[in-house]
Amino acid sequence: MNEPSKLRLDLPLILPDVHEVDDRCVHRLIDALKGRPGVAEAHIVPDDSQAPQLCVHYDPNVISLTRVREIVESVGAQLSDRYSHLSIRADRALDVRAARRIADQLREFKGVLEADVSGSGAVRIEYDRQLVSEQALRDRANELGVHAGGAVGASRDAVAGAVVHAPHDGHEHHEHGDHEHEDHKGHDHAGHKHEGQGKGGHAGHDHAEGIFGERTELIFACLAGAMLFVGWLVERAGGGPEWAATAFYVAGYFFGGFYTVKEAVENLRARRFEIDTLMLVAAAGAAALGKWAEGALLLFLFSLGHSLEHYAMGRARKAIEALAKLAPETAMVRRQEGTVEVRVEDLQVTEVIVVRPNERLPADGVVIVGTSSVNQAPVTGESVPVDKRPIDDAKAGLAAFERVAPEHRVFAGTINGSGVIEVMVARRSEQSTMSRVVKMVTEAEAQRSPTQQFTERFERIFVPAVLILVVLLLFAGVVIDEPFSATFYRAMAVLVAASPCALAISVPSAVLSGVARAGRGGVLVKGGGPLENLGTLTSIAFDKTGTLTEGKPRLTDTVPMKGVSEDELLSVALAVEEHSDHPLAAAIVTGARERLADRVKLPAASEITSITGRGVQAQVDGEPVHIGKAILFSELKDFPVPQEVTELNERLVASGRTTMVVRKGGRFLGVIGVMDTPRPVAAQVMAELRSLGIERLIMISGDNQKVAEAVAKTVGLTEARGDLMPEQKVDAIKDLRAKHGKVAMVGDGVNDAPAMANATVGIAMGAAGSDVALETADVALMADDLAQLPFAVGLSRSTSRIIKQNLFVSLGVVAVLIPATILGLNIGTAVLFHEGSTLIVVANALRLLAYKKREAKAAVHSLQPAGEAR
Known part of the structure; x- marks a missing residue:
């Protein structure tokens, strides 16, 4: 059976405005092609260029190359014409519950396939252009309270708060900053658009939300507290009329409940029973019982917690906006x-x-x-x-x-x-590294983490369950002998105790703070999922070349034979190899020049001929010179290879060196060892990762097993797997996942993309300026610096730890307060513990913004590869 033929096309030419290889439209394109007669397979392969490629395997006996190309272009055009993404940023931070409500309402809108809204105001919508227009979505978002303050990712203004104007009819084709796409600028492409061309004047945080601007809610909360305190003083003093204290409590109700009522009305319109509604019912119940002070205390602390949620979201939002403001205007x-x-x-x-x-x-x-x-x-x-x-x-x-x-x-x-x-x-x-990072971080904000999705599902069950419990408690008088007022009071106390305010804010505040802190530290984390996964895994796999090592071979060993000086060995090798452009030859030339330091006059080399896969031969001082692998000399069979040379070569190979034997005439001058040396910080980084709780540090490499083991031993890895082809690296990652659950893969974002895609978390190094690395990775280390990895893992660990702490506090307080209030704990005490837990989880999450970056300091003397010549 004949092997299928292959066609490769640049993905950006098929889907002009898709900038990530894991985009849903890429998957739709592949699925649409696989079902075609004659098409055996379709998949994405990264390329060393800036454009990932679509690879189509087809049977030329069934379908022609021209027809395959036509089908690909047709399907791509249909997808581009039909599906689109809209990313916008609201002009203010939202509270978490409002963000969730708006996302649900957007998903219900005809034509919307997916919608995510974060508390910091980032909105990402995927929609079907045949069913809904971009302008209709913008109008709908505006109706729901998302007043666009800027599209994301285009420019400084776009993120810092520029007003967005709807694009003109027709379809824009985004220019990639590089030349290869400039010849397409004149074409109109139906836009699979990741919109982001904000224009216009500034609005942003200056948008007035009330009589005191964006601080109105916080000021109202403080006024509610002041009214509550004054009412308490009047009640304790007992000098004024009886209604005076109640009047101050009622004023506290007004200021504390103003924004709560607004939110509750929006929720009821959306047919949702949220925490705001529960708080209002409890406050109204307290007032009905004449417990005005306790009701005012409830609304004061709830509104204060609500405003602090806004503060937390605003802090995360400002951290992202600060990135956008770095570039000058x-x-x-x-x-x-x-x-x-x-x-x-x-x-x-x-x-x-x-x-x-x-x-x-x-x-x-x-x-x-x-x-x-x-x-x-x-x-x-x-x-x-x-x-x-x-x-x-x-x-x-x-x-x-x-x-x-x-x-x-x-x-x-x-x-x-x-x-x-x-x-x-x-x-x-709009295509600068900074702009793309801001866009990706903003989109990451809008993506819900696994824990956040769990807490949202939990709340959907828990809130109705609380309402059922409260209704049942209202009939407690049927079972026990007590007045209805006591029964009603208990039910309201349980309502307060069971409202999961802290739970609602615990996860998103931590995730947003973690993503924002990572972005400020030169690490791009694409959402809460990778952030949480990286914080909980115990295994990390590494590519070798360019990741653990410098990616550049270096001369490490020069071992002359008896009667031969090192200078002679190096001068002959340098004379021949300086005429070659092979990477190993370049390493020998650089190293030899450093060691000889112009103290030896080089002989002239001529008649240089490459021996493919074996080495090189030349004439030096009238004698033939051969430099190459040991197998070359066993094949020449003109002079026997001395046992000393064989043993020396095998010893260097066992230590991970790539070796070359040098012979001049019939004389063996010695053996040269070359190695892609580990990064200076690699061993220190591995030590830091182990201290962070990473138990398994595994290398998967295409180099031979001995080289892989030598590098692994030098830097302190726990395991090395060599001789792996790219598809075998994928199998290795799958095997690690099967054995150890979650595993991260660290690579360069190009050759290692398939392995990274199969890992729980793909981590790309040196992503600054690299489209492919930014697109393929879940986590991108912007610098080509392995020392950033412990920072990313440490931050993720801290985020996971804070999420767990927040869940423990929020659920623990509810678990304690529900039985306590059933047994008679009063509303005032329940409110203090309930709202206090909200303040605790917000403050705890904000600690991530101050996470300190640990610097990896290499102890160079302990990192010197074994056997390296000095």
Whole structure:
């Protein structure tokens, strides 16, 4: 049976505005193709370029290549024409219960496939364009109280609070900052749009929510407390009329219940019984019994807790907005007539901007003039400024921006040091690394975590159960001999005790704070799910090359034979290998030059010929020179290989080296060992991960088993699996998940994408500037710095711990208060414990915003690979 043929197409050309490979429309595209006659399989494969590719396996005997291409383009166009995403941000923070209600109401709207709303105001909607328009969704969101303060991810204004205008009819095609897509700008593509082009003036937090602006609810809560306190003083003093104290309590009812009533009315309109409704019923019951003070205390503490929920959501919101405000609003562009100041949104790819000392960089790009050090902490979280110098070929750098060396590449929002530099713009502002991170973090805010989904399901059952219990308690007089007033009072006390206020805020406040803190530290976490999973797993798998190691081979060992000096061995190797462009040859050349230090005159090499898969041969000083693997010399059979050379080579191979034997004429000069050396911080990082509770640290590598084991031993891994093809890495991850439950996979986001996709949490390193790494990972370490991993794991651990603490407090208080109130605990005490628990969980969640980043400090002397020549 013939192997099926394969067709690969750039995914962005099929679905122009889908920027993530795990987007639902990508899955729809694959599902639609798999059912076609002649199509055996369709899947996404990452590419070393910036565009992931759709790979279609088809039988040419059943369907032609041209027809396959037509079907792919047709299905992609249909999906782009039909399905769309809308991401907007409200002009204010919402409380968690309101966010949940709005999300449910949006899901009920015709044409909406999915809707998520976070307490910080982030809204993400997936909808069917054939059933509902974008403008209708915006209008519906506005009716539900989501007044758009900006679309996400486009620019500084878009997130910081720009008013959104609906796009014109027709379909926009977003420009990717890179050249390969510029030839498509003239086409109108039906938009599978991840909207985010906010325009217009500022609104944001200046939007008035009441007579005191956004602080109105907090001020009303404080006024309710003041009225309650004054009423209590009047009642204790007993000098005034009897109605005076009651009047102050009634005023406390007004200020404490104003926003609660508004929320309850919205919930009742949506046919939902939420906590606000329960609190109002309890307060009304207390008033009916003449317990005005207790009712006022209930509404005061509830409104205070409610306003502090807003504060918590606002803090998380401001942390995200702070990211968007890092990039300046204008840039100095070099033109023929001199430098001209332009808005960042108007910068075009290939334009040259001038950045003065201590200024923030306005765009992603490559340095073409000047040297300086740049503080990249706002984007990558790196604590040490990175030296920058001009790139040799700027146009080539723009074409492959994500592969440009760190010393040439700069990002919007970072801070220039003491030198003046000129930068060629690589990406427009809406496609800058900073802008994409802000967009992804904002979308992550709107995604509910597994625990949050559980608590919401629990509340849907628990709240009706409480109402049934309260109704049953109203008939307690049938069983026990007591007046109805006592029965009613007990029922109201239980109603207060059982209301899960703290539970409602416990998880989302922690998740939002954790996501916001991670973003500020140079780690992108795509939602509460990855954040929680990373905080609870005990196994992490690592790719080797470029993750645990530098990704660059380095000369580590030079062992000359008896009667041969190291200088002779190195000079012959350098003379031959400097004419080769092989990575191993480059490692030998660099290392040999460092060790010889110009003290030896190099011989001339000629007639250099590559021996494919074995090594190289040349003429040096009139003698033939061979440099290559040991097997090369057993195949030549002109001179026997000395036993000493064989043993030496085997010893170096066993220690993880890639070896090359050097022979000149009939004389074996020695053996050279090359190794992709571990990152300096790798061992310290592994130690920190173990201290955080990670029990299994596993390497999965394509290198041979001995090399994998040598690196694993050096850095302190618990297990190494070598000789793995990409599909075998996927099998290894599946095996680890079967054995240990949850497992994370750390890789470079490109070659390791299939393994990361099969892991519980995929973690990509060096995601700054890399579209593929940002798209494929659940967690993206923006810097190419392994030391960020303990920070991400530690923060996730703290988030999981705080979520558990909050659940324990919120559920524990309810569990204690319900029987206590049934047995006679009064409303006032129940209110103090109930609302006190709400304040505790909010304060506990906000601690995550102050989580300290642990720096991995390498003890270099303990990390030196075994056997390395010094």
